[in-house]
Amino acid sequence: MFDTITEIFMQYGLWGLFSLSFLDAIILPIPPFFLQIGMSLLAPASALQYATVAFTGSVLGAPIGYLLGKWLGKPLMHKVVPAKWVNSATNLFEKDGDAAVLIGSFTPIPFKVFTILSGVFGYSLTKLMLFAIIGRGLKFYLIGLLFYFYGEQAKALLDQYLEVGLLSIAVILAIGWFIMKKRQKKYLS
Secondary structure (H helix, E strand, O other), X not given: OHHHHHHHHHOOXXXXXXXXXXXXXXXXXXXXXXXXXXXXXXXXXXXXXXXXXXXXXXXXXXXXXXXXXXXXXXXHHHHHOOHHHHHHHHHHHHHHHHHHHHHHOOOOOOOHHHHHHHHHOOOOHHXXXXXXXXXXXXXHHHHHHHHHHHOOHHHHHHHHHHHHHHHHHHHHHHHHHHHHXXXXXXXXX
C-alpha cells in the first residue's frame, strides 16, 4: 500500500510531491521524503527543487493540521480520554512542546502527529510554524543537498545511514533545546 500511494503521487511530479507533503501535515501516514528520495534519485540535478517543493507543502499544511486538532481532536479526545490524562498531557506538552515539535518535525514520524497534537493541546501556532520551518527545512534540504552533490551515491548513503543520521541530528537538536532552556531559566532567576 505504501509503495502504491507513493507511485500515485510520483505520477504527478512536483504537484504530487507538493500534495503528499501538504497532506502529510494533515492526514496521510506516508512521509513525503520517500517520494523526494525517489524523485531525486531519478534527477539529482533537480534535488534542491524537490526539497523546496516538499518543504513548502509541509509548512503550508501545518496550520491546517493544527486547526484540525484544535477543532476536532480536542472535543474527540475529551470524550474518549479521562480528564486527568488530558490535563496531564496538556501540561506536559506546555512544558516540553517545543522539543517535541522541533525534534518531531525532523524525524520519520508522520508530521501530522505533531501538527494535530499542537492544536489539541493548545500549543502556539507561531512556535509550531517556526519549528516546522527549522525542522522540515533541515530534513528536506539535507536530502536535497545529498542528492544534488552525490547523485545516485546519495541513495547508498541514505540506505546505510538515514536512521542513524536522523537520530543523531534529533539528539543534537534535543541537546541544543535543553541547553537553551537551561540558559533561559538561569537568566530568569
